[in-house]
Amino acid sequence: MSRSELAWFKSSYSGTQGDSCVEVAVTEEAVHVRDSKDKTRPHFAVTPDGWVRFVRFAAGG
Known part of the structure; x- marks a missing residue:
């Protein structure tokens, strides 16, 4: 599966700044x-x- 096909998301704990987070995509x-x-x-x-x-x-x- 290519990177563009993955559904990436950040944790709701990431806050509103969003500048120091990891994103995950689950398959x-x-x-x-x-x-x-x-x-x-x-x-x-x-x-x-x-x-x-x-x-x-x-x-x-």
């Missing part, structure tokens, strides 16, 4: 992550299970 195969400040740079992808583990870690659990 069945992966969670894609990119820098919202420079959308021309390559994004990376992790498995859905990997994303869940990361979010749990980041949340302190």
Whole structure:
């Protein structure tokens, strides 16, 4: 799937400034992550299970 076909979104916790955020796009195969400040740079992808583990870690659990 190309970058332009992905449905990117930012967290509602990002606030109104929106200048220091990451964006994610979720597919069945992966969670894609990119820098919202420079959308021309390559994004990376992790498995859905990997994303869940990361979010749990980041949340302190």
